[in-house]
Amino acid sequence: MKKLCLLGLAIGLISQTVLAAAPPLQDKQAFIEHLIGQMSVEEKIGQLRLISISPEMPRETIREEIAAGRIGGTFNSITRDENRPMQDAAQRSRLKIPMFFAYDVIHGHRTIFPISLGLAATWDMDAIAKVGRISAIEAAADSIDMTFAPMVDIARDPRWGRTSEGFGEDTYLTSRISDVMVRSLQGGDPAKADSIMAIVKHFALYGAVEGGRDYNTVDMSPVKMYNDYLPPYRSGLDAGAGGVMVALNSINGVPATSNTWLMNDLLRKEWGFKGVTISDHGAIKELIRHGVARDGRGAAKLAIKAGIDMSMNDSLYGKELPGLLASGEVSQAEVDQAVREVLGAKYDMGLFKDPYLRIGKAEDDPQDVYAPERLHREAARDVARRSLVLLENRNQVLPLKKAGTIALVGPLADAPVDIMGSWEAAGRPQHSVTVREGMRRALGDQARLVYAKGSNVIDDQVIVDYLNFFNSEALRIVKDPRPPAVLIDEAVKAAEAADVVVAVVGESRGMSHESSSRTTLEIPANQRALIKALKATGKPLVLVLMNGRPLSLAWEREQADAILETWFSGTEGGNAIADVLFGDYNPSGKLAITFPRSVGQIPLYYNHLSIGRPYTPGKPGNYTSQYFEEPNGPLYPFGHGLSYTRFELSGLKLSTPELKRGETLQAEVNVKNTGQRDGETVVQLYVQDVSASMSRPIKELKRFQKIMLKAGEARTLTLALGEDDLKFYNAQLQQVAEPGEFNVQVGLDSQTVQEQRFELR
Numbered sequence: 001m002k003k004l005c006l007l008g009l010a011i012g013l014i015s016q017t018v019l020a021a022a023p024p025l026q027d028k029q030a031f032i033e034h035l036i037g038q039m040s041v042e043e044k045i046g047q048l049r050l051i052s053i054s055p056e057m058p059r060e061t062i063r064e065e066i067a068a069g070r071i072g073g074t075f076n077s078i079t080r081d082e083n084r085p086m087q088d089a090a091q092r093s094r095l096k097i098p099m100f101f102a103y104d105v106i107h108g109h110r111t112i113f114p115i116s117l118g119l120a121a122t123w124d125m126d127a128i129a130k131v132g133r134i135s136a137i138e139a140a141a142d143s144i145d146m147t148f149a150p151m152v153d154i155a156r157d158p159r160w161g162r163t164s165e166g167f168g169e170d171t172y173l174t175s176r177i178s179d180v181m182v183r184s185l186q187g188g189d190p191a192k193a194d195s196i197m198a199i200v201k202h203f204a205l206y207g208a209v210e211g212g213r214d215y216n217t218v219d220m221s222p223v224k225m226y227n228d229y230l231p232p233y234r235s236g237l238d239a240g241a242g243g244v245m246v247a248l249n250s251i252n253g254v255p256a257t258s259n260t261w262l263m264n265d266l267l268r269k270e271w272g273f274k275g276v277t278i279s280d281h282g283a284i285k286e287l288i289r290h291g292v293a294r295d296g297r298g299a300a301k302l303a304i305k306a307g308i309d310m311s312m313n314d315s316l317y318g319k320e321l322p323g324l325l326a327s328g329e330v331s332q333a334e335v336d337q338a339v340r341e342v343l344g345a346k347y348d349m350g351l352f353k354d355p356y357l358r359i360g361k362a363e364d365d366p367q368d369v370y371a372p373e374r375l376h377r378e379a380a381r382d383v384a385r386r387s388l389v390l391l392e393n394r395n396q397v398l399p400l401k402k403a404g405t406i407a408l409v410g411p412l413a414d415a416p417v418d419i420m421g422s423w424e425a426a427g428r429p430q431h432s433v434t435v436r437e438g439m440r441r442a443l444g445d446q447a448r449l450v451y452a453k454g455s456n457v458i459d460d461q462v463i464v465d466y467l468n469f470f471n472s473e474a475l476r477i478v479k480d481p482r483p484p485a486v487l488i489d490e491a492v493k494a495a496e497a498a499d500v501v502v503a504v505v506g507e508s509r510g511m512s513h514e515s516s517s518r519t520t521l522e523i524p525a526n527q528r529a530l531i532k533a534l535k536a537t538g539k540p541l542v543l544v545l546m547n548g549r550p551l552s553l554a555w556e557r558e559q560a561d562a563i564l565e566t567w568f569s570g571t572e573g574g575n576a577i578a579d580v581l582f583g584d585y586n587p588s589g590k591l592a593i594t595f596p597r598s599v600g601q602i603p604l605y606y607n608h609l610s611i612g613r614p615y616t617p618g619k620p621g622n623y624t625s626q627y628f629e630e631p632n633g634p635l636y637p638f639g640h641g642l643s644y645t646r647f648e649l650s651g652l653k654l655s656t657p658e659l660k661r662g663e664t665l666q667a668e669v670n671v672k673n674t675g676q677r678d679g680e681t682v683v684q685l686y687v688q689d690v691s692a693s694m695s696r697p698i699k700e701l702k703r704f705q706k707i708m709l710k711a712g713e714a715r716t717l718t719l720a721l722g723e724d725d726l727k728f729y730n731a732q733l734q735q736v737a738e739p740g741e742f743n744v745q746v747g748l749d750s751q752t753v754q755e756q757r758f759e760l761r
């Protein structure tokens with residue numbers, strides 16, 4: 001016993017000596033190097049393991065592992081009282097290296113905002129910054145240090161379910177949002193108590209998976225990568241994002257997770273990225289199924305050599321790295337580099353200074369983490385209404401009058417789970433305001449609201465089971481057991497007794513999610529049968545769409561008098577939708593992605609390259625690039641969105657016909673609100689490089705501005721362009737602005753534009 005005490009004293013003295021020798025915390029590099037110098041191989045490998053908290057692994061075991069220095073961080077554990085014991089365990093470990101706690105805070109934490117595709121439709125950087133900031137504040141208050149967001153994968157194939165999680169098809173818009181999201185999540189410094197670290201994902205090109213099939217391969221020319229797909233990641237990293245999550249797909253045959261070109265040559269060397277890299281869930285093991293590793297050992301070796309620092313949901317780094325190090329197949333320096341980056345991220349999150357920075361003291365824990373006062377409802381309503389896009393409005397059927405009888409029908413009219421969208425994070429359906437509830441509140445007793453479900457989202461039980469696969473009991477799709485004809489009958493009766501019909505239709509949230517690729521973009525057949533029956537009543541019909549991807553709506557457009565695209569609009573979605581339906585808010589959203597007429601047109605995006613035999617709208621001709629059996633072009637173009645007022649653009653003028661390098665050119669345009677109501681619109685400026693060393697897009701978004709104009713008000717807008725805006729990566733991957741002619745197009749969508757030309761010398 002005495003011996004043990006003496007031994008303890010000696011160890012204590014040694015560690016004090018070590019501590020005394022430790023460089024000051026302010027010196028990040030020296031501090032981390034010193035720490036690495038003290039770590040055992042096991043402790044180093046432990047730091048590379050990011051563990052998913054799930055019922056499969058008992059918490060006690062996790063705490064033991066943490067105390068032994070064998071886990072670096074966790075995700076999916078999201079309250080202070082859950083995370084505190086884990087941090088306590090880390091503080092009991094030999095070197096007391098703090099844990100970090102991560103979570104997928106994608107479009108809100110407790111307050112759920114519109115899905116990312118909806119956020120993009122706001123074209124409103126202040127609104128998006130508000131979402132990022134509130135998400136961080138709420139998540140940090142629940143002890144979260146890091147989020148796997150923003151997801152900035154360009155998506156041009158809406159069959160891909162994760163289209164809902166990104167910001168659409170456009171490189172410039174997505175890059176702007178990537179920047180804003182990273183800055184607002186990190187709040188200027190990820191070490192602040194109310195900031196969380198942003199991990200940009202999925203690096204790279206995940207949105208271009210073949211056929212829109214999730215997890216599939218990506219084959220892409222370097223020029224397309226550099227010009228179209230890579231800039232949004234770069235933008236998030238330039239904004240200071242702490243890390244990247246590596247994509248699940250392969251790129252030109254090499255999985256991202258083992259891709260040394262992607263992770264080393266591009267990310268580290270060319271871009272100079274210094275942060276942490278995290279694999280996607282179980283992705284290292286998947287290298288075996290990708291067919292590039294024979295076994296787990298080979299997979300771990302490939303990943304660490306490619307520069308994957310942390311292994312998410314790790315089984316392989318923990319198991320295989322000791323042997324790989326012992327055999328010399330993986331060098332100590334390679335492991336140390338990964339450890340350095342993980343410790344660097346922890347340092348940047350402020351955790352060495354205070355491991356309890358976001359956990360706080362037990363006595364300050366919220367009594368009820370689900371307390372409604374913890375939500376930011378006002379902001380959620382404001383952002384949600386900005387995200388709604390008015391696609392059609394014939395005979396000004398909208399806004400609705402708060403009078404008479406309104407029939408509200410459709411499987412998504414009263415759907416508190418669906419309205420939250422794909423990543424509900426810590427949101428709860430009991431907090432959601434559904435469309436039914438929002439309309440009821442807006443109407444009070446001024447009008448009668450009659451509700452009937454009308455149909456299920458989808459009748460096919462096999463699909464329902466598929467969509468419910470990952471859902472907990474509380475989030476399951478529950479089908480109304482009544483036969484479809486009975487449901488429709490009830491809805492038709494409600495419609496017949498009403499002055500106007502509002503039908504809330506579209507997709508269940510799980511249909512636009514990870515692992516939810518579709519072969520069709522149609523609204524399910526049973527809902528279409530409902531729409532048909534409603535149309536037959538002859539009553540004015542308003543379709544309120546809920547969906548996470550562009551749908552093909554050619555038929556619906558014929559049936560409906562008005563169509564309002566609402567995505568999955570979050571906790572306050574129902575109030576926001578009611579605000580727009582009744583005209584308490586004038587819609588201002590614009591599509592961030594093209595809506596095709598039919599799935600056969602995919603990929604269909606506005607900024608495609610010039611070709612030799614282009615399809616010319618209005619002039620169909622043989623031997624031009626077109627489909628012959630249906631009208632060509634999109635149903636709704638990128639940038640489209642109506643308002644309850646009208647805006648006119650006129651008098652586009654350029655400050656000079658000749659732009660000199662290093663100087664700027666001003667594009668001036670008059671915008672007038674010619675309608676009866678105040679409203680906001682988005683002025684969009686596109687540029688076309690008319691003739692270059694290689695074919696260039698027919699137009700590319702380069703500037704936009706959202707402006708509010710009072711009824712009758714006119715304003716002159718000035719948008720500046722410089723040489724940098726004209727640059728692109730040429731066939732040698734040099735970023736150049738080539739001399740020659742450029743068209744400037746300004747419009748309120750990408751299709752109807754005014755044009756002027758200038759020359760770059």
Ligand code: BGC
Nearest residue numbers: 104148201245248280281514
């Ligand atoms: C997804 C990631 C996500 C991760 C952790 C994966 O399946 O691809 O986007 O961050 O799970 O939840």
